[in-house]
Amino acid sequence: MIRRDGYLRRLSRMKDTRAIKIITGVRRCGKSTLLAQFQDELRAAGVPEEQILSVRLDSMEAEPLLQARALYDYLEGHLAAGRRTYIFLDEVQLVPDFQRAVLSLFEHRDVDLYLTGSNAALLSGEMATLLSGRYIEIAMLPLSFAEFWSFRQGERAAAWQEYFRYGGFPYVPYIQDRTVRLDYLAGLYNTVLLKDVIARRNVQNVMRLEDMVRFLIDSIGSLVSAKKIADTLTSSGRKTTAATVEQDLAALRDAYILYPCGRYDIRGKQHLKSLQKYYVVDMGLRHLLLGEKNRDIGHTLENIVYLELLRRGFRVSVGKIDRREIDFVAEKDGQRRYYQVAATVLDPDTFRRELLPLQEVRDNYPKQILTLDTMPLGEGGIDQENVVDWLAGAL
Numbered sequence: 001m002i003r004r005d006g007y008l009r010r011l012s013r014m015k016d017t018r019a020i021k022i023i024t025g026v027r028r029c030g031k032s033t034l035l036a037q038f039q040d041e042l043r044a045a046g047v048p049e050e051q052i053l054s055v056r057l058d059s060m061e062a063e064p065l066l067q068a069r070a071l072y073d074y075l076e077g078h079l080a081a082g083r084r085t086y087i088f089l090d091e092v093q094l095v096p097d098f099q100r101a102v103l104s105l106f107e108h109r110d111v112d113l114y115l116t117g118s119n120a121a122l123l124s125g126e127m128a129t130l131l132s133g134r135y136i137e138i139a140m141l142p143l144s145f146a147e148f149w150s151f152r153q154g155e156r157a158a159a160w161q162e163y164f165r166y167g168g169f170p171y172v173p174y175i176q177d178r179t180v181r182l183d184y185l186a187g188l189y190n191t192v193l194l195k196d197v198i199a200r201r202n203v204q205n206v207m208r209l210e211d212m213v214r215f216l217i218d219s220i221g222s223l224v225s226a227k228k229i230a231d232t233l234t235s236s237g238r239k240t241t242a243a244t245v246e247q248d249l250a251a252l253r254d255a256y257i258l259y260p261c262g263r264y265d266i267r268g269k270q271h272l273k274s275l276q277k278y279y280v281v282d283m284g285l286r287h288l289l290l291g292e293k294n295r296d297i298g299h300t301l302e303n304i305v306y307l308e309l310l311r312r313g314f315r316v317s318v319g320k321i322d323r324r325e326i327d328f329v330a331e332k333d334g335q336r337r338y339y340q341v342a343a344t345v346l347d348p349d350t351f352r353r354e355l356l357p358l359q360e361v362r363d364n365y366p367k368q369i370l371t372l373d374t375m376p377l378g379e380g381g382i383d384q385e386n387v388v389d390w391l392a393g394a395l
Contacts, residue, residue, distance in 0.1 A: 002151045004034050006311070009039050010138055016092040016112055020102065021244040022132065025114045025140035026241035026256035026281050027192050030170045031116040032056065033141065035088045038114070042086060051080045053395065057095060066094060084110045093117045099130050105374065106134065121253040142282045142313055145169030145304070145391040160388050164300065167284025185288045189345050192326055196255035201247065207275070208238040210246055216258060216278045217286050218368050219300035223263075223318070261306060264329050264359055265319035277318055278301045297343040297372075301387055302327055305341050305370055308391055324357040336365040344373050345384065352376055358382050 007023075014021055023031050039052055053075060055062055065071045071089075079085045088384050090156065092098050092115045117123075124136060124308040127180045143151075148168050149159040166172050166181055169188065175181045193209070195265075203209050213233060216224070226242040227250065233240050252258045259279045280286050283300060309316045319326030319338060328339040340356055345351040358367040359380065369378070370387040378384040 001033050001037065001148065001234060002030070002173070003037060004030055004140075004147065005146075006144075007034050007138060007140060008037060008041065009184050011114070012041065014136055015164060017136075018113060020106060020113045020135040021113070021138060022135050023138045023140055024120065024122060024256070025118070025143070025181045027196065028169055028188050029140050029142045029173065029256075029281075031118075031140055032090050033170065035114060035116060039086075039088065048080075049088065051083055052086050052088075054090070058091040066096075068095060068097040068099075068101045070191070071095055071098065072104055075101070075105055078109065079111070082110075083224070086112045086114070087116045089276065090116050091118060093119055093122045093129065103134075118192075121200070124254075139310070141168075141171055141307055141311055143173075143238055144308060145388070146393070148173060149392060156388065156392065164283065164304075165287050167282035167287070168280055169284060170255065172284060179286075185284045189285055189288060192255055192257060197248075197251045197257070197383070200254075201251040203251070204247065205238070206238075207238055207278045209232060211236065211238050212245065212248055213252065213257070214254075214289050217280050217289055220279055220286070220296075221277060223277055228298060233322055246297050257285070259310070260314055261318055261328075263320050266319050266321045266326070266329065271317065272320065279306045281307070298341070299341060301370070302341045304391070305339065305387065309339075319357070319361075321357055321360050324360060326357045326361070336363075338365065338367040340369045341387070342371050345371050345377060346373055346375070347368060355379060355382060 007236070008308045013022065023034060023301065025031055035054065039054060040296065043049070052303050057065065065074055075087060079107060088391065095101070100272045102113065102115065106113060123131070144158065145163050145168070148163045149156060150157045151173055152162070163255065169185070172181060175184055193265060197203060197209065198203060198206060209235060214230060215229065226245040230242045232243045250257070253260060256361060257280065259281065261279060264270070266273055280303060286303070306328065309328060314330035314332045319329040326338050327341045330337045330339060338361060340354045340358060342350065342354050345354050354369055358369070359382070361367065367382045369382065369384040370390055372387060373384070374386055376384045
């Protein structure tokens with residue numbers, strides 16, 4: 001199993017805190033494996049087996065437990081008497097009204113609860129209200145490049161080419177054959193689309209939905225609106241409305257296939273509601289849906305950097321400064337960083353174009369240009385760094 005050390009450290013820091021730990025993320029990004037690895041750490045620290053209670057709710061064995069009352073009775077009946085019990089519930093959203101069982105268990109002072117879910121609806125609406133102030137979310141993504149390279153080892157350049165094309169779903173590095181890799185990604189994509197979008201939202205026009213996903217993945221790095229998407233689909237023969245597109249976008253966000261990135265007005269110091277960009281959860285899906293002909297290196301890099309900033313705990317926006325744009329404004333712990341991403345800035349005109357928006361920002365927060373170039377061309381306190389170096393330093 002590929003160790004997810006960053007997430008494991010976070011879980012270790014949260015161990016025994018009076019909060020429900022909820023790990024969210026797209027299917028097959030490694031949530032179940034993370035729970036298993038953390039349980040191994042508990043055992044290595046001396047926690048007896050009878051104090052670890054784990055249920056995979058998507059397994060056949062767990063079928064009798066797919067009701068809140070049955071789940072609660074089973075878990076309550078297996079608590080370690082007089083000692084803390086560590087409870088792990090994988091894919092808990094499969095149990096209707098699971099929050100009733102979870103909250104009842106939470107009332108036991110000697111229970112430490114860990115849940116996973118593959119749909120953001122897990123933490124929306126009534127559930128969010130019921131759990132308010134009682135949970136910590138750990139948002140999980142597929143492998144970072146640093147994790148991928150640590151597993152693959154060998155030449156970094158070869159690992160980067162592989163990661164850039166096929167992404168970081170944790171099982172992908174184990175597959176050597178290119179065709180089998182694409183088959184695996186296709187099966188994963190179809191499962192997420194069918195179970196977490198189409199079935200959950202009762203989507204009727206599946207072909208329209210698939211066309212919308214392709215359009216958005218092909219439009220990475222471009223500002224879009226529901227109306228623009230609806231107009232594009234309608235002009236291509238998939239008649240729809242902005243309201244329907246909004247519903248489909250919500251379903252895709254909930255399934256963690258697409259991540260929205262809103263705009264931030266740097267001079268006005270406010271987040272803007274109109275227009276946003278979308279990024280796909282893993283570049284393997286982009287390669288799957290767009291094929292070998294996709295040569296948009298710059299926007300692919302932009303997507304990879306966006307996901308890495310999320311992994312590092314930043315809140316990320318697209319920066320707007322007058323009529324210019326900064327790819328990312330990243331904020332964390334009251335600090336801010338600005339990033340421009342490009343395939344190359346060796347051409348002087350390209351370098352000036354990427355540099356100018358950063359120069360117009362009149363604060364002292366770090367500003368950086370990330371490219372595939374190996375020759376740094378920073379200027380005036382604005383650094384340039386090779387993006388692969390930047391990604392590789394993130395373990």
